[in-house]
Amino acid sequence: xxxxxxxxxxxxxxxxxxxxxxxxxxxxxxxxxxxxxxxxxxxxxxxxxxxxxxxxxxxxxxxxxxxxxxxxxxxxxxxxxxxxxxxxxxxxxxxxxxxxxxxxxxxxxxxxxxx
Numbered sequence: 001x002x003x004x005x006x007x008x009x010x011x012x013x014x015x016x017x018x019x020x021x022x023x024x025x026x027x028x029x030x031x032x033x034x035x036x037x038x039x040x041x042x043x044x045x046x047x048x049x050x051x052x053x054x055x056x057x058x059x060x061x062x063x064x065x066x067x068x069x070x071x072x073x074x075x076x077x078x079x080x081x082x083x084x085x086x087x088x089x090x091x092x093x094x095x096x097x098x099x100x101x102x103x104x105x106x107x108x109x110x111x112x113x114x115x
Contacts, residue, residue: 024053025076027103031060031096033110040089044112046082052100059099063092063112074101086114 034045048058055072062068062084072078078098086092092114097107 022076024102025051027052027098027100027106029058029096029098029106029108031094031108031110033094033112036111037113037115038086040087040114041085042114043083043085046084046094046096046110048078048080048082048096048098048108050078050080050098051076052098052103054101056099056101059097061095061097062086063094064088064090086112089114 029048029050031046031048034047038044046060048060050058050072053076055075055078057072058070058078058080060068060070060082064086066084068082068084070078070080070082090113092112094110094112095107096109097105099105
């Protein structure tokens with residue numbers, strides 16, 4: 001029963017939005033780490049905020065050859081939380097990239113030192 005209600009609400013939202021023409025927001029992205037330093041094995045939380053006109057997805061590269069995508073399905077704004085644990089001591093440059101259907105892509109970086 002709840003799936004039917006959810007489906008009807010989604011359908012009503014799509015119909016309501018069909019006639020609206022929202023102006024795209026400027027393409028922006030930021031990434032924040034929960035901590036600037038960590039020990040090997042500690043989990044670091046990254047929050048990526050993005051806005052645009054038709055966001056297709058966000059990709060985060062943790063700087064240690066691990067990349068994680070997140071689909072945003074045409075949203076205008078997105079706030080995504082990623083979690084990652086580093087195994088080796090080093091300083092890592094984390095790169096978050098947002099992809100927009102009309103405006104292309106934009107990236108932001110953060111640095112994490114694993115001691």
